[in-house]
Amino acid sequence: MNQQCQLAAAFFLVLALVGCGAAQATKDGSADAAKWAFTTKIKTMNIDLLARSSLNPNRNGQSLSTVIRIYQLKNADQFEKLDYTQLQHNDVDLLQPELLMTKGLVLRPDASVSISEPMNSDTEYIGIVAFFRDAAPTSQWKLVVPKKQWKKTDPVRIEVRENSLSLI
Structure with a gap:
């Protein structure tokens, strides 16, 4: 027992x-x-850039092409602190170690560009910069889009008009 x-x-x-x-x-x-x-499981960064005919005007009012840079970032703090000149001349070095990917393109007046790039799994923010000919301190030449805001089905749409970027 x-x-x-x-x-x-x-x-x-x-x-x-x-x-x-x-x-x-x-x-x-x-x-x-x-x-x-x-x-948020986003595998592809889809962006539609829509340039208006009034893009990046010179002193005579003639519209000019502009350079756009797109950054995949782990954190947006450093990106938001950097000014126009710093991003224009030394972006890759100054954004380390938060920078995961960068892509540059030229946007013409009254044109549109669709971008589809793999989204790094560590990306939390997308930074977008437009290097306008005359970026006044009051112009919106830089945007940050959190990954949380990204939609799987729709691309993020950005309008580029005169010397300004805006989400639409």
Whole structure:
């Protein structure tokens, strides 16, 4: 009888230990499922740039092309602190270690450009800069779009008019 009690006690002890492990695995699995469901999973950066005919005017009012740079960033703090000249001449060095990717293009007046690039999994923000001929301190030459705001189905649409960028 004593041996049967010991065997039963050992069985229940093993069962209890297995149950604890299963409960922990379930708890971890539930946390992973919740993280998957509520984390923004964007794999592609889709941007539509729409230039108006009044893009980047010179002193005579003639519209000119402008250089646009797009940055994938882990954090936007440094990007937001940098001024026009710093980003124009030394962006890659000054944005380290937050910079994950950069893309440059030239946008012509009254034209549109669609960009589709892989989104780095560590990207939390997209920074967009337009290097206008005359970037007045009051003009909106720089934008930050949080990854949380990104929609999977629609591209982010940005209008470029005169010396200003704006989300549309």
